[in-house]
Amino acid sequence: MSATIVAFHAHPDDEALLTAGTMARLASEGHRVVLVLATDGGAGLAAAELRADGQLGGRRLTEARESAEVLGVARVEWLGYADSGSGPQPEPDVPGQVRFTRAPLEEAAERLAAILRTERADLLISYDANGGYGHRDHVRVHEVGARAAVIAGTPRVLEATVPRDTIARAIRAVARVYRFPAEFDPTSFERAFTARADITHRIDVRKHIVAKRESMRAHASQATGGGAASVGEGGQTGDRTLAAFLRIPRPIYDVVFGREWFRDPALPSGGPIHTEIFEGDA
Secondary structure (H helix, E strand, C coil): CCCEEEEEECCCCHHHHHCHHHHHHHHHCCCEEEEEEEECCCCCCCCHHHHCCCCHHHHHHHHHHHHHHHHCCCEEEEEEEECCCCCCCCCCCECCECEHHHCCHHHHHHHHHHHHHHHCCCEEEEECCCCCCCCHHHHHHHHHHHHHHHHHCCCCEEEEECEHHHHHHHHHHHHCCCCCCCCCCHHHHHHCCECHHHCCEEEECHHHHHHHHHHHHHCHHHCEECCHHHECHHHCEEECHHHHHHHCCHHHHHHHHCEEEEECCCCCCCCCCECCCCCCCC
16 A cells, blocks of 8 residues: 655755655655655855855755655655754844744644645654754754644654764765865764664665665755865865765765664664564554
8 A cells, every 4th residue: 555755854955865765765666755845955055156146045946856856756845944054043034034943833833734734644754853963954844843743643753864873884984085174073973863772763775776876966056065164275165075975986885875764753762673664653
């Protein structure tokens, strides 16, 4: 029997990094997969020429639709919020748009719940309570997703995440082909995402690794970016993390990205690890 799955992400490219393989696998199995983006990603880092016309958010939404097409996604929706940015404080609001973290929880949850109701979603994929690495929009996705599922009566929520030790392994793999900037602190990931004991689902997506890689590649604006985190020697704009991941040779890439991870908040920690997305459903 086919199901409808709504994957809720903070910014364009987050789906490529966290759930693209699972989305492609579910679509290939005949399920309806819907991608919902909270923000347009317009405050993200990008090369100066991509930001000059003020249309970065529109570009990133277009890239998300291209990514979704690769994955077999049936529908893409944007909740209409602006990217809150990753600086010390959220970016100022822009005309006609509220930054996602400034939106009232109930308002944002109702927008997502309306999609969940229309789709009669069987499963909502959201984020863990840490918001992965702690970006304010990612934390808000967790909060909005949890509330929207209650409002819409969506029977099940899975939180897309990564075991912390897997992140450490990925960073080591990237370091073989990419020199991180001096300000990058790999130890910050020791507190990010989810402890392995709390993981409930490990999904093998190696058969869909090409789609996952092409999903990443669709987000071309995120391959390079301005700002301190991406400026190389001589002040030149350097590659961003997404580009670094795409440089990983296929055998290593397949090992690092060939599985995707989820936590079912309704299941106890320390239980069996499920290998099918619908396993463990009470």
